[in-house]
Amino acid sequence: MSQIETFYEVMRRQGITRRSFLKYCSLTAAALGLGPTFAPKIANAMETKPRTPVLWLHGLECTCCSESFIRSAHPLVKDVVLSMISLDYDDTLMAAAGHQAEQSLEDTMKKYKGEYILAVEGNPPLNEDGMFCIVGGKPFLDQLKHAAKDAKAIIAWGSCASWGCVQAARPNPTQAVPIHKVITDKPIIKVPGCPPIAEVMTGVITYMLTFGCIPELDRQGRPKMFYSQRIHDKCYRRPHFDAGQFVEHWDDEGARKGYCLYKVGCKGPTTYNACSTVRWNEGTSFPIQAGHGCIGCSEEGFWDKGSFYDRLSNIQQFGIEQNADQIGMAVAGGVGAAIAGHAAVSAIKRAQHKGEQES
Amino acid sequence: MTTAVNKQQTATADSQATRDAGLIKRRQTAVYVYEAPLRLWHWVTVFSVLTLCVTGYLIGSPLPTLPGEASDNYLMGYIRFAHFAAGYLLAVAFIGRIYWALVGNSHARELFLVPLHRVQWWREAWHEVRWYLFLEKTPKKYIGHNPLGQCAMFFMFVLGNLFMIFTGFALYGEGLGQDSWADQLFGWLIPLLGQSQGVHSWHHLGMWYLIIFVMIHVYVAVREDIMSRQSLISTMIGGWRMFKDDRPD
Ligand code: HEM
Ligand code: HEM
Numbered sequence: 153m154s155q156i157e158t159f160y161e162v163m164r165r166q167g168i169t170r171r172s173f174l175k176y177c178s179l180t181a182a183a184l185g186l187g188p189t190f191a192p193k194i195a196n197a198m199e200t201k202p203r204t205p206v207l208w209l210h211g212l213e214c215t216c217c218s219e220s221f222i223r224s225a226h227p228l229v230k231d232v233v234l235s236m237i238s239l240d241y242d243d244t245l246m247a248a249a250g251h252q253a254e255q256s257l258e259d260t261m262k263k264y265k266g267e268y269i270l271a272v273e274g275n276p277p278l279n280e281d282g283m284f285c286i287v288g289g290k291p292f293l294d295q296l297k298h299a300a301k302d303a304k305a306i307i308a309w310g311s312c313a314s315w316g317c318v319q320a321a322r323p324n325p326t327q328a329v330p331i332h333k334v335i336t337d338k339p340i341i342k343v344p345g346c347p348p349i350a351e352v353m354t355g356v357i358t359y360m361l362t363f364g365c366i367p368e369l370d371r372q373g374r375p376k377m378f379y380s381q382r383i384h385d386k387c388y389r390r391p392h393f394d395a396g397q398f399v400e401h402w403d404d405e406g407a408r409k410g411y412c413l414y415k416v417g418c419k420g421p422t423t424y425n426a427c428s429t430v431r432w433n434e435g436t437s438f439p440i441q442a443g444h445g446c447i448g449c450s451e452e453g454f455w456d457k458g459s460f461y462d463r464l465s466n467i468q469q470f471g472i473e474q475n476a477d478q479i480g481m482a483v484a485g486g487v488g489a490a491i492a493g494h495a496a497v498s499a500i501k502r503a504q505h506k507g508e509q510e511s
Numbered sequence: 512m513t514t515a516v517n518k519q520q521t522a523t524a525d526s527q528a529t530r531d532a533g534l535i536k537r538r539q540t541a542v543y544v545y546e547a548p549l550r551l552w553h554w555v556t557v558f559s560v561l562t563l564c565v566t567g568y569l570i571g572s573p574l575p576t577l578p579g580e581a582s583d584n585y586l587m588g589y590i591r592f593a594h595f596a597a598g599y600l601l602a603v604a605f606i607g608r609i610y611w612a613l614v615g616n617s618h619a620r621e622l623f624l625v626p627l628h629r630v631q632w633w634r635e636a637w638h639e640v641r642w643y644l645f646l647e648k649t650p651k652k653y654i655g656h657n658p659l660g661q662c663a664m665f666f667m668f669v670l671g672n673l674f675m676i677f678t679g680f681a682l683y684g685e686g687l688g689q690d691s692w693a694d695q696l697f698g699w700l701i702p703l704l705g706q707s708q709g710v711h712s713w714h715h716l717g718m719w720y721l722i723i724f725v726m727i728h729v730y731v732a733v734r735e736d737i738m739s740r741q742s743l744i745s746t747m748i749g750g751w752r753m754f755k756d757d758r759p760d
């Protein structure tokens with residue numbers, strides 16, 4: 153393994169100064185929520201450890217994850233991580249193309265067997281033997297399984313790889329499935345979102361590159377450092393929620409005053425993501441700050457839960473799409489009517505039989 | 512037990528009541544059925560379920576917006592607090608009720624053990640269905656619950672209540688935070704029911720399930736109190752089951 157360069161060597165070769173390198177280390181420590189004492193540790197790890205290669209595959213997807221990733225707030229993070237990744241394989245970003253690109257995938261897999269991280273953007277469709285997504289002349293499904301075989305760990309980028317997202321939404325004609333349905337023997341780190349936040353993506357990957365292990369995951373396989381809380385838990389409009397001050401219509405006084413968007417269907421209370429803390433586009437804003445409710449893009453099956461403007465899911469089984477309240481009220485109404493009818497008949501019967509029974 | 516009353520079991524009612532009944536020549540008999548802890552549990556549960564339904568509905572569909580600064584109001588906060596406090600009360604009381612099923616009298620176990628394997632029970636259930644369909648002139652007497660009542664209490668109340676407690680605390684764990692006790696005990700339900708939003712929808716649907724139980728339950732309690740051959744509402748208050756006639760079951 154000694155012939156493999158360290159991160160530091162790669163960075164220096166890319167023309168990054170030592171000063172910038174140290175700055176990168178302390179920024180990374182901060183982004184990961186680690187104390188400043190961790191900066192030297194990160195620096196040390198990067199100087200001594202051979203760098204971990206990353207292979208980045210693209211299945212059925214829209215490339216929004218890549219688009220988000222290259223917009224990471226700190227250019228250094230982006231440049232460093234990106235340049236390191238493009239050394240290996242990312243068919244969208246790398247210089248090589250065609251057979252040359254496929255060859256470099258094979259080379260990296262062979263050279264770093266059991267050492268590389270596999271990052272997957274998008275997901276494999278299973279229908280028609282995977283023919284709905286072809287990469288390099290073969291079904292993506294095959295490429296995914298092939299590349300996963302010798303990977304150390306796997307990152308599922310975005311809601312597509314994590315949950316299925318739009319291509320897996322009902323009726324899912326291509327039978328697209330999240331990657332954990334086809335890769336069952338490797339640790340998978342889910343980084344959901346449509347797309348995930350850039351800083352979350354670089355944070356996760358930097359953590360794995362520096363510490364050589366996967367971050368702590370929650371029950372559903374998401375890194376706890378970014379997905380342990382709901383949008384609602386850290387939303388700056390939360391005081392209006394607790395006070396009972398809501399936007400009732402999009403054009404009302406409450407909307408102008410920045411009240412809570414709960415009643416217009418904000419999914420913040422049921423969505424685990426870092427938007428309300430990290431925000432988007434270099435921390436500029438996030439949907440709720442712009443006046444629109446969260447649509448729950450990082451949650452499983454968010455396309456199939458009904459309108460973006462209703463909090464409760466539609467329940468499709470009832471034919472016409474309805475939510476829990478509509479169904480409950482209809483049934484309760486029916487039961488109430490039945491009770492009233494039954495009570496009326498009971499009263500009549502009782503009046504009729506009164507004489508007989510008392511005697 | 513749900514079997515119809517065995518006359519030997521019934522104690523003779525106090526003769527005062529018999530004399531007061533005066534004109535009607537009817538001897539009432541009484542049995543002590545529901546012990547104090549069970550009765551207390553019933554009414555605590557009534558209180559908490561009603562509170563939970565009202566506050567839960569208001570969590571799902573909040574009241575109109577309040578004027579003024581956010582710092583001057585805390586309406587949703589109070590409603591949610593009332594919901595969680597009543598939720599705790601419901602859950603703790605239910606644990607107490609399970610304990611009472613173990614140490615209380617045999618009627619304390621009826622709620623949890625529906626004797627679906629007994630032919631006699633099915634026969635009585637059928638009789639009860641016919642009674643509600645006005646096909647049977649006289650109902651049977653029961654010391655404990657009648658078979659239909661027992662069914663509703665188990666399948667609608669016990670299962671519904673457990674479902675609400677489990678999903679409720681799973682949601683509560685989301686607020687307490689990851690690795691909180693509620694998350695560790697009940698958090699596994701969230702991926703099981705899809706995701707957080709799914710748990711909300713199911714919890715909401717569960718409310719309507721319980722509301723339907725309560726509607727039927729209260730109607731039947733009042734109706735049976737008037738039309739059946741035994742007391743009901745006063746039994747859940749004082750514990751004694753009074754029988755209105757001496758005829759055999
Ligand atoms: C939220 C509302 C209520 C709930 C959840 C509820 C639940 C229950 C349950 C679970 C039992 C079975 C007790 C046991 O076997 O341990 C029961 C019995 C009973 N409840 Fe309720 N109850 C409610 C409201 C009421 C109300 C308002 C009344 C009065 C009108 C009432 C009258 C009775 C009576 C009379 C019994 C005994 C039935 C019998 O002897 O067979 N309940 N209730
Ligand atoms: C009879 C039992 C109960 C009923 C009828 C009930 C009803 C409801 C309803 C209708 C909602 C609104 C759901 C939505 O639209 O999102 C809700 C939310 C909730 N309930 Fe319950 N609930 C019950 C028991 C419990 C229990 C035992 C707990 C545990 C502490 C609990 C905790 C919660 C929590 C944490 C929420 C979410 C609050 C929020 O989103 O701000 N519930 N409940």
Ligand code: SF4
Pocket residue numbers: 383384385387388389390391393411412413414418419420421440445446
């Ligand atoms: S706007 Fe959405 S996330 Fe923010 S407090 Fe309201 S419901 Fe919660």
Ligand code: SF4
Pocket residue numbers: 345346383423424425427438439440445446447448449450
């Ligand atoms: S606020 Fe909600 S919908 Fe918007 S990006 Fe964040 S998680 Fe996705």
